[in-house]
Amino acid sequence: MNTQEHAVGQVHRDDISSRMGMWLFLFTELMLFGGMFFLYSVYRFTNAEAFHIAAKELNTLIGCFNTAILLTSSLTMALSITALQKDKKKLSIFFQLLTIILAFGFLVNKYFEWATKFDHGIYPGSDTLLAMESGEILFFGLYYVMTGLHGLHVVIGAALIAVMTRLTAKGIINKDSFVKLESAGLYWHLVDIIWIFLFPLFYLIA
């Protein structure tokens, strides 16, 4: 890596650079969520009992279902890249669309999950929540903020994949130049892996 030949002319393409840039960006995302995992661990340490009680409120079944959805979507994402590498453009687009649909499915589930909580009167600043123990308030605060931010990442990821689908259809992303799709894939796997940690920390501690 010490020396790097430069392509003469205007088009400078360096896939390793792009990948490196993406990985660095993923590090920043990890640090971003890391801040919240740090808060979670401290508050859970000081309020272990309350976290345990509050977690009973969450629906493990929906959580499991969403985990399955996201894991599958990571698979379809990986498949779309492999398909493109084998020059099967249509198949790749199909898998990308499937990933977007799965992301959408995840969000719909999330919506119903949150809506139920709201119906039960559990949302930041609500009287029901404020009547609870402070540890439980913290639990739901973290729950909303962390899953909310994760949900935002799902939305961004899905939008990113949609752009990639368009670029694939146009042929800009193709068998020889797929680093963009790969980077979008990396981002999507990050979204997935963050959920892998969120799921047990919120749903499975009851």
Add this chain to the structure above:
Amino acid sequence: MASDAIAVNGNEKEPSYLEYTGKGRGLKSWITSTDHKRIGILYLCSLLLFFAVGVVFGFLMRLELIAPGRTIMDPQTYNQIFTLHGVIMIFLFVIPGIPAVFGNFFLPILIGAKDVAFPRINLLSWYLFVSGGLLAILSITLPGGSADTGWTFYVPYSVRSGTNVTYTLFAAFMLGFSSILTGLNFVTTVHRMRAPGMSWFKMPLSIWSLYATAWVQVLATPIIGITLLLVAVERWFGVGLFDPALGGDPVLYQHLFWIYSHPAVYIMILPAMGVVSEIIPVFARRTIFGYKFIAFSSIGIALFGSLVWAHHMFTAGMSDTGQFVFSILTFLVAIPSAIKVFNWTATLYKGSIELGPPLYYALGFIFLFSIGGLTGLFQGTLAVDIQVHDTSFVVAHFHYVMFGGTGFGIFAAMHYWFPKMFARMYNQKAAKVAFWFLFVGFNTLYFPMFIMGWLGMPRRYYDYLPEFHIYHFISTIGSWILITGLIIMFTNLIRSLRKGKILTEQNIWGGETLEWRVPTPPPHENFEHIPTITEGPYEYKQNEEPQLEEVK
């Protein structure tokens, strides 16, 4: 390639970055350019505007403090002004100061590349920077006024304050994002785009420091991003993550805040150290002393600097073990910093020193930074910190390091690279006069703060006891001298843009690094042919100037 921009002589001379306009004309050719040099200039202009605003706020603050009681403003305005002064100076001037301006302009040239790895992301980072800056400043005009929490946004006050804290938080968030993108760009560029033959240990030292800085930018900044976002969420939705009334812990906020904001001071100082490492060998006409030590000390500072954050919180409630560990680590950071200072002075020793304006500022850096750094150790000492915590001693220390250090580093960089960037020479005598005003003004302004802080004057106070009057009075006088120096310096530089002597020579200071081997001003793509590097950056053996014989 836009053919219209090729100079009259056809292919003989490549257009300089100042002439090459790309797609647009006038302003548009600047704000849509992905050329790293133009982005550097964009940063320079916007940064100096923000700096001017920050200076005005600082001036007003000092004026208010010239006498006890009310002088020119009410306490609430005073709180808002010191907050904005801090936010602007830190997020808009000192943090981006060297990486975003001189890093953008010179990093690719110094490693022999045509641009950074992600030119478009580079431009995006500038847009985020400007939007964030405007958001912070424009929040003054909104009902409720700008934030009055201090630049640290400590909860619970930042959650309860009726001012527009949210805007300032968002501004800081965007500025952080901009800083991340710059860091990401630099790490990738340094890894991937060095010219053939430029191994890690043939890189100029400023690249080492920018590289270390870039890692801190990438890894530490997201933490402040999420922390500030959480405070905003807390203000909007009443999620009680930091609010003690809802079970949250405000001390955790302080931890998260300083996990970024302490490394951030190394984001601020490291690039300035890099600049000094460039200037000293050039003006001492000597190979830098202890190249590897300086290079590794940059990495060392970045590494240790990321582990000392809780020394800001010795009085905030922490276990004795915690205090002990953070105190030790704080002392350890002093080692790589001292290594640098010793190596710089060792480089000067027996060099044939030419006292050009850049060296003035670089020496100013070493002097002021040493005072700032050593007083930092006072505060790292647990018992002493109890005495000086939250007093103007801390303010003095911080300004010695950040203004006397990084600020003078930025001025040194401006005087060092100005001729290369604009192909004009400024009035060197005026630059030296400005230096003395700045230097004297600086010490008059900040040194009394050490004394009154030691005697117990708290920081951020609007009013004070009569026994502190004399110190505040001297300090305010100092601010006037300092501002006079700033006016002389900037008038000189800005005037030279139009009236300065036109330069054509490539190497005005006799430097050996790559930027002195490209035409002045640098052409659009820096190098016609990417150079192959065969020797280290500070080899002065072929220098025309005779080395002085050693006299015993």
